[in-house]
Amino acid sequence: MAKAKARIKVPKTASAGEIITIKSLVNHRMESGHRTDKDGRAIPRKIINKFTCEFNGKPVFSCDLGTGIAANPFFEFKARVMEAGTFHFTWIDDEGIKIEARKEIDIV
Amino acid sequence: MTAVDTQNSRRVFLKHTLIASCGVYTLASNTKVYASWSDNLFDQQNLAELLDGLAEGGAAELSEQIQLTVPALVENPAIVPVSVFADIDDVESIAILVESNVNPLAGRYQFGERVAAKISTRVRLEQDSTITALVKAGGKHYLNSADVALKSFFCKPIKQ
Numbered sequence: 001m002a003k004a005k006a007r008i009k010v011p012k013t014a015s016a017g018e019i020i021t022i023k024s025l026v027n028h029r030m031e032s033g034h035r036t037d038k039d040g041r042a043i044p045r046k047i048i049n050k051f052t053c054e055f056n057g058k059p060v061f062s063c064d065l066g067t068g069i070a071a072n073p074f075f076e077f078k079a080r081v082m083e084a085g086t087f088h089f090t091w092i093d094d095e096g097i098k099i100e101a102r103k104e105i106d107i108v
Numbered sequence: 109m110t111a112v113d114t115q116n117s118r119r120v121f122l123k124h125t126l127i128a129s130c131g132v133y134t135l136a137s138n139t140k141v142y143a144s145w146s147d148n149l150f151d152q153q154n155l156a157e158l159l160d161g162l163a164e165g166g167a168a169e170l171s172e173q174i175q176l177t178v179p180a181l182v183e184n185p186a187i188v189p190v191s192v193f194a195d196i197d198d199v200e201s202i203a204i205l206v207e208s209n210v211n212p213l214a215g216r217y218q219f220g221e222r223v224a225a226k227i228s229t230r231v232r233l234e235q236d237s238t239i240t241a242l243v244k245a246g247g248k249h250y251l252n253s254a255d256v257a258l259k260s261f262f263c264k265p266i267k268q
Contacts, residue, residue, distance in 0.1 A: 019223055032232070034210055049150075059220035066150040068206045068214030068231050070187045076228035080221060 008089060010103040014081050022053065022061075025074045026091050026099055032067040048073055048099075050092040056085040081105055117170065150213050155205075158212055162203050162242050163249040171196070171250035176241050178254045185233040185258050192227055198246040199225035207253075208237035233258065 009023040026048070033045025045067065052062040060079045073091075084107045091099040152158040159168065177191035192202050202225065203216040214231045225243070233256060240253040 030232075034234075054220075061217070061219060063215050063217040064150070065215045066213045067211050068204075068209045070230040070232045074228075074230050075217075076191075077217075077219075078224040078226055080223045 006089065006091070006099055006101040008087075008101055008103050010087055010105055013106045013108045016082055016107050017080065019078050019080050020105075021076060022079055022087070023074070023076045024051075024053070024089055024101075025072060027072055028091070028093065028099075030067075030069060030071045030073060034067065046094050048091045048093045050090075051075065052090045053077075053079075054088045054090075055079065055081070056083070057088075060087070081107070083107060117172075150211060152213065153210060155207055155212050158205070159240075159242070159251075162205075162213075166249060168242055168249035168251045171243070171252055174241050174243055174250060174252035176239065176252050176254045178239050178256050180255070181257050181259060182233065183259050185235075187230050188233050188256060190229055190231050190239060192225075192241045192243075194225040194241075194243045194245065194250070196225065196243060196245040196250060198222055200244045200246075202227060202244075203242040204229070204231060205240040205242065206231055206233060206237050207240060209234050 006024065006026040008025075011020050014020050028048050029046065030048065031043055031046040033042065035043050037043055047065060047067055047069070049065050050062070051065065051073065053060045061077045063075065065073065084105060087103045087105065089101045089103075149158060149161050152161065162168070173195040175193040175195065177193075178188065182188050190204060192204065194202060199219060199222060201216055201218045204214045205212045206214050209232070215229060217227050219225065231239070236255070236257045238253050238255050240251055242249060242251045
């Protein structure tokens with residue numbers, strides 16, 4: 001398996017109480033389980049089924065995913081920051097493989 | 109396609125009212141227990157049962173406060189951008205359904221702190237489809253839909 005790469009966009013700084021936009025993208029095939037290989041055998045399902053984002057340990061955003069999500073799942077969502085801290089992103093796939101990433105933000 | 113024309117929205121409203129009332133009838137006529145949320149909704153292939161399960165046995169109300177932004181015509185069905193903005197207070201979760209997919213439920217998004225119920229993602233289409241966003245807010249359910257058509261020379265999802 002190719003090494004999973006996560007790309008995240010979080011502003012480096014924000015003012016206290018500001019609502020910021022977070023964009024996240026991770027490399028993953030999101031194999032739906034509906035396709036067959038050239039010999040007609042079904043390719044087993046392998047998708048990311050859970051994505052969570054926490055800020056200083058508190059949940060900000062989470063989602064459960066089905067087979068209808070495109071490969072390399074992309075999400076854009078909003079969060080309010082009151083203090084400086086770290087966003088912690090976790091993706092979990094069907095085989096239980098965890099992809100993690102962190103981003104820090106400062107208050108100005 | 110943010111705006112849905114009146115005739116279409118009435119049709120969608122009638123359709124979903126019918127589905128929802130069937131759901132209420134089923135709920136009243138037997139003692140089926142609705143799991144609050146589980147993986148099997150992602151495996152559900154029957155749209156009516158899925159909507160029923162998502163609305164937790166209640167009726168989802170058509171709402172113009174949900175802004176669903178999707179392209180009307182797509183070239184690549186493997187990557188279809190979808191944006192949902194629910195201008196409703198106290199949004200707990202948003203579910204995105206691609207109605208003609210084998211498993212219509214694409215994703216369900218939950219908000220920790222209720223800041224702004226706005227999300228963008230990318231879904232996969234198997235054929236022309238109606239995309240529905242079902243929003244849970246303050247214990248009630250709301251939905252809105254938009255149609256997406258594939259360009260004819262890409263009738264099947266391309267290999268990615």
